Amino acid sequence: MAKLVYSIDSSALIHAWHRIYRPKNFGFVWDGLDKLIEEGRLKSSIEVYNELQKKDDELFAWCKERKGSIFVEIDEPTQAMVAKIMAAHPKLVDTTKGRSGADPFVMALAASTNPQMWVVTEEYPGKERIPDVCDAQNIDYCGVADLIEKEGWTS
Template structure:
């Protein structure tokens, strides 16, 4: 039996799902799917994602806050070392001037240090130096939500 994938989710994926593509009032099955993945320990997020979402303090953050203990992962030495290496090799990943994308290296590092290695969930597209570009350079799988939903075979009621 194949090992089921574990995902490291980026803020962009959660924001995209909540505000644009899979609004909870119309796509409850997606949010039930997220909860099932969280319960199975297969959907994880860096605490840095939580801190990024906390800045908005909206309904999405309220949803995350209810799942803080089960969805979000505190930094450990392996993740910290991976973040240091990512930033050394991809310094433009984080926009330090505008304070954007601060969680991105943590999302990637969580995936990279996972046992087994996780798949990064992001709505970012490959570009100059974005999550997909760094994942590709480091041989880490990534996908968007629509592909994950299809792979997990989620269907509306």
């Protein structure tokens, strides 16, 4: 069986770093993410990097060290998929609050890659959230805990 490949969202990185799997206590999670990055199995849109840069905290420093390995520039297939996603889900990005700007790029990266990636997010279904759009677009998704389980990581 082919190993899974993931497209990770800002919410997953933020929740994991600050709330759920703090590096001080859950180093094995971050070691596992580094291994996935090294294997080319964990990617994210450069738009996620741009979102995280606004905070400029320890998580961003971690991302900055890995920028060339994990963050993917927007190519034509991804851009075409972003256009498709936004046409079908125009309320996905909240331009008034300046939030969720990377979301369509995370899903488009996943959908335009062969084999298709799993989106890793900590968002919950709601009105035009990542899980809702993934369901509508037939894109698999999971949370960080699910990724840990899928990869068989233990402390």
